[in-house]
Amino acid sequence: MPHAQISDDVSLFYTEHGKGGPPILLVHGWACDSGDWMWQIPDLAERHKVYVVDLRGHGHSSVTKDCYRGTDYAQDLSRLIEVLGCGPAIVIGHSLGGYIGVHLAVEHPEHVLALICVDPAYAPSMAAPDPSELISALRSESCHDLMEQLFTSFADASTPAFLTTWHLRRLLTVPRHVISESIAGMTTNNVVNVDQAMLRLRSCPTLTFFRSADDSAWEDAAAGTGPGMTMTWDGAGHWLHQERPIEFNAIVTKWIDEIC
Template structure:
């Protein structure tokens, strides 16, 4: 497992320990990691971002050094947890950046707490189409837990993760992210982590793919600055979901990183930081207005959008109010 590069702080919320990194000064950026990862996935970019921003990178509940209780692992539960973390840190508002599953949490946070969201940035995010790698679908299956108990036994786990790390980048399009996968397999040696991940996956994915989508409420982001970034060779969530994002929000700042997989912030950290800087400098923080939200809710009529190509299920309709 990667060693943390920054001092980890802890706070107890509702009886459960939450781990996080807080560095830098300036406008606040909240970095939300993906499924089965932790804050160290952001290590290639935290130090540079902290030169201009206050960076908060938590370990989500059930991940990393945060507690792994029998608890609420829904998107709404995670959004509530991030609100409470910001509150105890005496932070009113933040630009929320979410990667993969963390993108779904970021979207949910912006929906539940628009008054606390200055901007929303999605990085290879869930919630933009049905498609997802079968390896994640398998987590909800009956055989996943016994298979993981076997694979994560010390001798077997070291052999499996050693092969993964040695194979990273050999066939870039398909093996670029194997070092991250190896870290995930290492974390699954902890039974409590496996429990949390399985319950999380069941809340957002079924055998057909992703259940949760932003499209039914996406029109509520009309007044919210939005950026979407994807890796061209993403094998977890296909890069064509970026086109869905562009259909949902044609005013968003978007970019497709070439020679990048599911972790574009790791593959091209300098370009990632430059993209964040562009987003922060070219947009103004959202000015929340309850009257504006009420008007959006009243006129949120539905229109059709294309089905996700190759997906197992159609994408939900897009509210016309988002098409600006």
């Protein structure tokens, strides 16, 4: 099983696919794992070397007691890119992975050629009214019951039932503290800490998919110094890249060809 030792206590599970370039790094979301990208790997690997990673605390990677902030996850990926010698890379992140991608692009810009975020977790429409209340609930024994409610709400009427079932079963394998501390690590003073000011610090080309037009407008108002593009997909659930993979893959590969 391929692992990269990126620090004394963290080993990240990853797989490599395809050949060519520029390289692509796929980053999954909260309480998920690298299997989320099975719909994208074959298409992207036709023309790129694709690296697919399990974040710390998820999948087959190391589970640590703490260090689940966006900057911690981004540091992990920065070290992974250095260890594998695969940078700068096009980083594609879903949900929490998009949030981490912004941290990586801002804090380690030398490793990010371009950034694609898929319904990122910093979107205003996904913000909890009171993050501290959510974090407290996730730290309790009812954590996985609450997660089941949240993940069910992420589906749309068009979301296939088998996808929702898969997502719900898998989240039961994620340790409770990884779930809660990943959300706690996203907030500062009870506010999600990827805001418009941070988005403006991005210098690489960006493409962001949202389910809400309001989220797209919010991000458009926070354009970084690199070229940016947002897309709104109505009628799709949170895992839109799994629900409409043919369309998603075509848009992503076309955009990569244009900016690289």
